[in-house]
Amino acid sequence: MGFAWTLVALAVVLALAWRFLGSYLAAVYQGRLTFLGWVERPVYRLLGVEPDAEQSWQRYAGALIVFSGVAVLLTYLLIRVQGSLPLNPQHLGAVPPALSWNTAVSFVTNTNWQNYAGESTMSYLSQMAALTVQQFVSAAVGIAVAVALVRGFARRGSPTIGNFWVDLVRGVLYVLVPIAFLAGIVFVGQGAVQTLAGPAVVHNHLTGFTQTIARGPVGFMEAIKELGTNGGGFFNANGAHPFENPTGVTNLLSVILILCIPVALTYAFGKMVGSVRQGAALLAAMGVIFCAWLAFTTVAESQPNPAVTASHAVAQHHGNMEGKESRFGPQSSSLYNVASTQTSTGSVDASADSFTPMGGFGMLTGMMLGEVSPGGVGSGLYTILLFAIITVFIGGLMIGRTPEYLGKKIQSREVKLAALAVLVMPIVVVAFTAVAVSVHAGRGGPLNSGPHGFTEILYAFTSQANNNGSAFAGLSGNSAFYNVAGGIAMLLGRFAIIVPTLALAGALAAKQVVPAGLGTFRTDKPLFVGLLIGVILIVGGLTFFPAAALGPLVEQFSHGRLF
C-alpha cells in the first residue's frame, strides 16, 4: 500500500471516528448510555461510591489524587515482589527500587517512559496486572479530566463538575475495554504474540546455537498501549518489534488507535457545549499542526542522513534507513513516530536516535508544543483548551471586550490557572534538563557528546514532563538520578497541570453565560483557529528556542559533522 493511500485510509477512519466515536463519547460521559449498568453498579458498590453524587472540583481532584497515589503504590509493590508471585516463567527477580519508582509513576501518569527492557525485567503478571491495568485506568483518568473541564464550559452556575469515580469507571467500561478488545483481536490475528507459555527455546541444528525467544501476553497489551496513548510496549524495541507490530496493517491500526480518541474528544466537546463547530475549530488547529509536523518529519527522513553521507559508507536511495524497520521504511515510520509524539503515546516503530537532526527535531518539538495535536487521551483536549483560554484572553482584549470563551468570561482567576497549567511543562523541562547537564550523574547519561548528547537529555525530560514516554534512546536512563528525577518530572507534568485544570473547571462551571452577539469573538471561525495555532507555536517557540538551538539545530547546521 502506497504511503498516500495509507494517509487517505487514516483520514477516512479518523473522520468516522470523529463523528461517531465522538458522539458515543458524549453520550457515555453525559450518562445517556446505561447498557453496561449491570457491570457498573456492582463496581460502584465495591468502591463505596454513590454514582449520582456530584463532586466539587476540590473533591474531584482529591479523588483523582488519591486514586493515582494508590495506583502508584500498588504498581510499585507489585513489581517489587514479582519474584514471589505466579505467572513468572522466566523467574525474574524484584525490580530495583529506583527503577520501580520510575516505572510506577510512568504508567500511572500515562507516560510509559521505560528505563527497562520489558521482556527481561517484568514478569507476565507485572506486565498484565501492574502495567496493562494502569494503561487502562490512566487513560480513563486523562479523559475524565478533559470531560470535567468541558462540563465547566457547558454548565451554568454549577457548584459541581461531575463525579470522578463514575467518569473513571465509565471510561474504562464503555470506551477503552470494548475498543481495545476488538483491536487486540486484530493484532493477534496479524501475528502479534499472545501467550502465557513463557519464552520459546529454539535449537538450531545447523549452527548448534540455542536461542531463547521472548514471548508473552503482547497482542492485547499492544491494543491499549496505543488506544490509551500510553506507549509502553512489552518489548524494549516497542513497535519496531515484529511480535508487537507485525505488519503494515498493524502499523496503520496503531496510528489509528493512537489518534482516534483524542480526535473524537473534540466532537464530544462540541456536542457537550452545544456547538459541534467549536469542537471542529479545535480539531482544525490540531490538524494543521499535525499535518505540518508530519510533512516536515517525513521529508526530513526521506533525505539521506547527512552523517551517513559524510562517511561514504552506504548508498541511501530510500532516505534515512538507519534505525528503521524495512517493513515500514522512512515514511510510515515518520507517520507512526509523529503520531506518537504529538499525542502522549511515545511508542516508536523506529529508532528516534537515528533520525536525521531535523526528523528528531520534528519529534522533539511535537512534544514541546504541549502535545495538543491532537494530544493524549483527554490531556490533548484539556491542554488545547488551556491554550484556547489564553488565545481568547489576548484576542478578546483586542476587540475591546472582557474576553469570553463559550460564553464564559475569562477573568483573572481563569487566566491565572490557565497560565499556570500551560507554563508548568516548559519550566519542568528546562529546569530538569539544566540540572541534568550540570550534575555528574546527569552528564554520564548520554552516549553521545556535543549537541546530540544534549538532545538526548533534553528529549528525555521533554518526553517525561509531557507524559509522552517516547525515548530518543542513546541515554542510559536506568540510573538512580534519571529514575528519580524522571519520576518527579512525570508527576509534575501530570498533576501540576491536572489540578489547576480541574480548578479551572470548577471556576468556569460556577459562572453564568454571556450571550453571544456581533461583538463576540467567534471561536468557531478560521481566524480563531489561526490565532490559536499562533499562540501554541509562540509559547512553545519562545520557551524552547534556545534549547532547540543548542541541540538539533546545531546538528543540522553542522551538515553531518559528528561531535
Added chain:
Amino acid sequence: MAPPTGRSDRPSRQPDQPHGVAQARGLFDREILGQAAIAAVVKLDPRVQVRNPVMFVVLVGSVVTLAETIAHPSTFTISITVWLVLTVLFANFAEAVAEGRGKAQADTLRRMRSETEARLVAADGTETRVAASELARGDVVVCEAGDLIPSDGEIIEGIASVDESAITGESAPVIRESGGDRSAVTGGTRVLSDRIVVRITAERGKTFLDRMIGLVEGADRRKTPNEIALTILLAALTLVFLPVVVALEPFGRFSGATVSVVVLVALLVCLIPTTIGALLSAIGIAGMDRLVQRNVLALSGRAVEAAGDVQTLLLDKTGTITLGNRMAATFTPVAGVDERRLAEAAQLASLADETPEGRSIVVLAKERFDVRERDLGADHVFVPFSATTRMSGLDMDGVQVRKGAAEAIRRWVTDQGGTVPDDLDGIVEGYARAGSTPLVVAEGPEVLGTIELKDVVKEGIRERFDQLRAVGIRTVMITGDNPLTAAAIAQEAGVDDFLAEATPEAKMELIKAEQAGGKLVAMTGDGTNDAPALAQADVGVAMNSGTTAAKEAGNMVDLDSNPTKLIDIVEVGKQLLITRGALTTFSIANDVAKYFAIIPALFVSTYPQLHALDIMRLHSAQSAVLSAVIFNALVIVALIPLALRGVRFRPAGASAILRRNVLLYGVGGVIVPFVFIKLIDLFLTATRWY
C-alpha cells in the same frame, strides 16, 4: 404642551475636543514632560517598582549588570547597564506623563477649593464666615450673586443662575432652584444672580470637587479586573522566561560555551513583556483621562471597563435620541378648509406662545406660506395654556382662535354649538400612528385642521446606532410616550427596541431582565426616581444637572449632562481594552526577532554553525545584543503616544476588528523589530560604537 425638560439642550460636542476640567492641554505639554522626567527618576524606588513585576525584573537585572560592570568594566557592559536603566526610566516616564496630565488639572481644582469661604447660617439665623473646608454635612449656608458655592448641597430656598464653567467648562449659566430635580449645586461653582440658601449634603473632604481631584490625580486608582488578569498573564510570562534564560548557563557549559551574565540578563529583559509591562498603567490612567477630557467623571475604573463590555444601552428618548422639544412639521386642514387659512390661524394662536413648540409653529407658517408676524390691534387678549383647559390661543376682534389637544378642542367647539368634522378623527389617529402629536386648531365653533408636532430625531443618531449594532450593542429607547408614538420614533431613529410608557419600575425590571440574560447594561439618568435603576445598571451615567441622589447612585457623572455621551463612554471602554491587548500582542511578537539576534550571538563562538540563525546578519555578537536591548528600550518611548491616545477604535464587527489588530500588532510585531534591530546595528557600526 410638552413639559419642560430638566436638562439643557446644549449641542453635543465633538468628543475629541477637550474642554471643561481638561482645559486644553496638549498630549505632550512641555511642562508636563519636564515634571514627568523628574518623576521617572523618583519612581526608581524599588518599593514603587515591585508593584509592576515585569519592570521590577528589569530593575533587578540592571543591578546585576551594574555589579558585573564594576567587576569587569567594558564598553559593552556599561552600555547594556545604561540601556537597562533607561528601559526602567522610560517605563516610569510613560506612567508619569499619564499622571502628569491629571495632576495639572487637579492643581487648578485644588486652588478653587482652598480659596472658598462660606457664610454659615446658624439655627437662630446668625451668619458666620468659615472656611469651606470646615463645613459639615447638614450645615446651612447662604450664597449671593458673585459667591462661590462652598460645598455640594441642595437648595432649600430660592432660585439662582449658576456658572458651572469651573467644573463643566460650559460658560452658559444654568438655573438652580429649590425643590424638584434641579436643586443640586456643586461646590466650586459660582452664583451669578439672586440669593440661595443651601443645605450641605457632602461629608467633609468628600465633596464632588474632592472626588474629582482624587480621580484626575489617579490617587485612588485601583487596578481594574481586566488589568489584573493581564498583569497575571504578564507575570506568568516573566516567570517562565526566568528559568528559560537561567538554564542557558548550564546548557552553555555543557556545550563548552561560557555565557556571560550580562548577555543573559539582556536576553531576559528582551524576552519578558517589557513593552506592555512598561505601558500598562499609563494606558489605564490615560483611559480615565480620555473620559475626563470628554467631561465624564468615572467614579471607578471598573465602570470604564464595564462600559466596553456593555451589550445593552438604555437611552432616554428626549434629549438623547430626539431634540428636547417637538417641532411643528405639517398643517393638515379638514375637508373644505384651505391650508393657508389653517396656517394663519395656527400662527395667530401661537404668537404669544413662547414655548419652543409654539415658536416652531410660527416658523413653519412663515416657511410654508410666508405668514409674517403682524401688528395686532389693541383689542386682543392672549389666552395662555392652562392644565385645565389644555388649550392656548388668542381673542381678537371678536374672533377666538385656539389650539390644543384634540379632546379639549372637541369639547370647546361642541360647547359653542359647532360640529366636529368627520375627517378629524382620521387625521388625529394618523398622526399618533406616525409618532407625532396632533394639535387641533379651531376658530370659534369651526375646526380648521391639525398641526403635526413631531419629535425631531437628532442628526446622525441613526448612524451611531448602526455603528453600535455593528459592535454588537443593542439600543433600547426609553420613553413615556404611548407605544404607537414610541414605535414610530424608534423606527425613525433606528433603535433596536423601545420601552413605552416607561415608569421607573418598568425601567428597573428591564435592566434586571437583561442582566439575568448575562448582559451588561448601561443607562443615563438624572432624576431621583432614576437612582435605583442607575445603581442597578452596570454602567450608570448620571447627568451633572441631575439630583444628588442620581449622582450618588451612578458610577459616572457627565458634567455636560449630555446623554448621547454614553456612546462615547462605551468607545473609550473598548479602546482601553484594545490598547492593552494590542500592545501585549506586539510585545510578545517582538520576542521572535530578539531571539534571532541574541541566541546566535550567545553561542556563535562555540558553534559557528549557529551563524545560520543570524538572519539579520548583525555586525558582531556584542552589537547584536546591544541592538536588541536598545530596540527594547526605545520601543517603549515610541509607543507612549499610542498608549496615551489609545488604539484607534473603528466600529465594526468583532472579527473585522480582531483581524485588523492581529495583522497590525501581531504580524507587524514580528516584522518591525527585525527591521529596527538591523538599523540600530547599522547605526552602532557606522558610529564605530562597535
